[in-house]
Amino acid sequence: MTPTAPRLKLSLASLPLVTGAAALIGGAAALIGALTGGAALIGGAALIGSAVPTGVAIAQAATPAGNAQRGQHLYLAVGCYECHGTTGTGAITGPKIAPNPIPFPAFIYQLRHPLGAPSYGNIKMPAYGEAVLSDAQVADLYAYLASIGPSPPASKIPLLNR
């Protein structure tokens, strides 16, 4: 654990909340259940474009309850936004992680033991061990990502269809 609560340097005023942030956390648990059916291999890693070590299994884990608002605070404070964008859209620096985040077991595994080859600028995703991000905080982060609503489809955006 960090000795003090993570400092939110980038204030919510300067990085306004994404629309749709009020979605329920319970949705995440439902998603995990639907996708994993319980015990999960790190199949979710495939969703983020990483090689999957065979035989690595994660104990069955339900999606813990988390607080989306705290999660957004953390998301900015611990730097997730730097590579994945402030709403998980992804960029050249990191893949899309919201909406519809990968199942929680895969999510927490990826945070603790990042997979995937170095990408942009040969920067590899940093590890977020328990010393800097507790399981409860990870749950908050996950709740934030799960709360992010969908963007308008490209087909409905005139600037993307000219």
Add this chain to the structure above:
Amino acid sequence: MAKRVARQTHPLAAVSRRGFLKGAALGGAALRGAALGGAGAIAVPVTAVAQAPEPRQLPPVPDQAAEQGQPAEVTGQRRRLATSAAGGLPGSDYMVDVIRSLGIEYVAFVPGDTFKGLHESVINYGLLTNPKLGLIPCMHEEVSVAICHGYAKIAGKPMACAMHSTVGLQHGCMALYNAWADRVPVFALVGHQADANKRVGLVQWAHAVYDGPELVRDFTKFDDTPASLSDFADSAVRAYKFAMTPPYGPVLLALDEGLQENPVPGGRAPAIPRLPLIVPPQGEDAACAEVARMLVGAAHPVILADRCARTPAGLARLIELAEALQAPVIDAHGRFNFPWRHPLNQTGSARDLLSRADVILGLEMTDFYHASAAAPPTAKRISVASTDLYFKSNYQDFERFTAVDIAIAVDAEATLPVLTDAVRRAIRPSLRSALRERGATLARQHQEALEESRTAAALGWNDRPITTARLCMELYDKIRHEKWSLVNGTSFQSYWPQRLWTAHEHYQYMGDAGAYGLGYLPGASLGAAVANQSQGRLTVAIGGDGDLMFTPSFLWTAAHQRIPLLYVVHNNRAYHQEVMWVQVIAGERQRGIDRCHLGTTIDDPYIDYAKLAQSMGVHGEGPITDPNALGPAIERALAIVKRGEPALIDVVAQGR
């Protein structure tokens, strides 16, 4: 081929000014043709004099009232004659003639007393006589060198910059390193005081150096400190020749103050050497035939291109090769190598294609190793690159060693026609249907990648901070019917322009800084805008806030010179790359990963870039945080730019 007759004497010593002016205007145009003509030459037409800006206001002089209403040339003539009467033909006037004999149209500089002789000659001779040597005043040498850097990539020829001895060159040296690493010609000059007895005080001693160019010798192709005017002329032509022979690069001449300020000995200026037609090195037939055999025989050939298209001709030649082979082209974005919406442009499918590649052709690759890292070890690699011809050891911008099967040390652009001919000869009729099929598959793949990019661009479309996809598409929407030229590297915008815009002209993209030294884009975009202005093109740049704060004074130069440029600040309020790097090391050490903003973010307070622009006479708008406000702001700024002036808008946007 145009020929140039070397002048035997200084023009003013031989003919009347009026007569010279008429002849020089014609001669200047011919010179440019000679300098740029030939196989590897830039086809960009260059107007003789029009783009050299008129001085907006002549410096105050004692008899200013008498000058009012007089044409600039007459004013200049009178001043010139007065100087001449006082001390004969100044050496630096001759230097101006040598410089413009090279087809150089501008010199950018911050004033410095070690080149005051040249400075005076520029303003009282070069600016007022044809072909004009235009002056671009700057407030930092990093800007003046970067202006040359950006200008050369669009104009296809060097601009000159002058720097003060020691401190001026020290300010400019990082920008020279960028140009060196980007293989761009810059014709740099630096003042020099060899005679210690002429150093009148402590400042002159502090600014004196025995061997000034040594500072940048590791990253310039050539330097010299000529001891006479004829030596200067020889060195200038030699420097130009080196700068414009692939691999291009910056050159530097140190100009002794005495040489600048003393009259030409005997009143007769030395001859200026002929400027040769520069023919870039071209691949040998047998080697090209072998490469063609490998490419045609490959099941999964891939073409990688980085700084391949030096000129518009290079772009057309790479299209011919790719189409002959129906092979995918993966663009490393060092230049505008390949049309962004060409069906064979497979940059978006690079990893997939490389993972199956059996033969990879790398054209002027900077980092062939990482660009082809996804390929199997069994894949054959062929390098065609002029960088093998000239390199230095200390600075390591030659990147990681790449094991290749064939290395052809030539200019790739000049070699493409030979290679393409060899490919066409090697294709048997029985192979044609397979090639067509491959082309059709790649075309579908290009379309799929485009659709995937559209889907990705929609993510967070209405977010604040504004996504880089939204930023790029709002900008494109406003410029897509213009003759636009995007002059920034686009990696910080996640390559959205390449992924979604349509571009097929060489001038529409010119790559990045070379060595990624911050402070590049402000000056480089100005230089590019100067080159584009004469061609009626609209210059736009998307630049980071951190980059801007290294060289913000470019705004004053833009306003002062009335250079039309739309500068969009991609304001992520950080040295964002460094935030990520610190995050990596903090991740390894597992302590305080929430503190990586310290020393990396640009906040508390935020910088108001619109006000910064306004303070220097540039239209500034922002900070724009509402994505729906972006389009109208771009429109307002473009109206300013189309009037011939610079404009800046500050967009608070995502990191990448």
